[in-house]
Amino acid sequence: MNDQLTFQELRDKCYRHFLYLPYVNHQQFRNPDRDWLKEEFNSIMYNLQGTSYSHVDLINAFYSSVFELEFKKIFFPNSLIYKFGIDSNKPQLSRLIRFTSRYGEVIVRHYSHSSSGKLYTKEWNCPLKYYRLALLVDPLAK
Numbered sequence: 001m002n003d004q005l006t007f008q009e010l011r012d013k014c015y016r017h018f019l020y021l022p023y024v025n026h027q028q029f030r031n032p033d034r035d036w037l038k039e040e041f042n043s044i045m046y047n048l049q050g051t052s053y054s055h056v057d058l059i060n061a062f063y064s065s066v067f068e069l070e071f072k073k074i075f076f077p078n079s080l081i082y083k084f085g086i087d088s089n090k091p092q093l094s095r096l097i098r099f100t101s102r103y104g105e106v107i108v109r110h111y112s113h114s115s116s117g118k119l120y121t122k123e124w125n126c127p128l129k130y131y132r133l134a135l136l137v138d139p140l141a142k
Contacts, residue, residue, distance in 0.1 A: 003052055004052040004053055004054065005048075005051060005052065005053040005057070006057070007054075007057040007060060007061055007076070007077070008061075010053055010058050010060075010061035010062075011060075011061035011064055011065055011076075013044065013047075013048075013061070014044060014058075014062045014064075014065040014066075015068070015069075017040070017043070017044055017047075017065075018040070018065060018066070018069055021040075029069045029070050030070060031070075032066060032070065032103065034102075034103055037066065037103055040062075041062055044058070044062065045058070056098060059098070059099055059100075059101060060076075060077045060098055060099045062099075063099035063100075063101075063103060064077075064099060066103060067099075067128060071129060073133060074133070074136065075096055075106075075128060075131075075133060075136075076096070076136055076137060077096060077097065077098050077099070078095060078096065078097075078137050078138050078141040079095070079096045079133060079134075079135065079136055079137065079138065080093065080094075080095060080096075080133075080134040080135040080137075080138040081093075081094050081095070081096050081108070081131040081132065081133055081134060082094065082131065082132055082134050083131045083132065090113060092110060093110070093111040093117075093134065094108040094109060094110045094111065094126075094131070095108060095109050095111070095119060095138050095141065096128075096131075097109055097123060099128075100125065104127050104128060104129065105125050105126065105128070106125075106126060106127075106128045107123050107124070107125060107126075108123070108124050108126050108131075109121070109122065109123055109124070110122075110124065119140075
């Protein structure tokens with residue numbers, strides 16, 4: 001029996017944490033201070049003491065919640081995302097691998113533009129705000 005919290009359970013806890021903060025204006029949640037985010041992350045970790053969870057899942061859940069509050073967009077690890085390049089009118093299709101502890105940045109892997117649609121192994125640090133959601137969960141994710 002595995003009692004470890006899942007990503008979705010952690011995300012729900014993180015999102016509720018922000019909803020119940022009396023001094024946060026959810027309609028005007030913009031450009032949160034990184035030090036404040038670290039304090040809130042530590043507060044959530046403190047509240048989860050004695051609970052089994054993956055630290056990577058908690059980071060993903062926390063920053064996924066923050067991003068949703070700020071930009072009103074939902075992204076998960078393994079989301080299929082895209083953006084248009086500066087010199088191209090073709091969208092760059094990518095898979096969101098994970099959120100980083102630097103708010104606003106994510107690790108992505110790009111798909112090739114060829115018909116094979118191969119997922120490259122190289123990982124890139126990218127600002128998430130330039131991406132759009134294609135599918136919440138990439139069906140080809142392992």
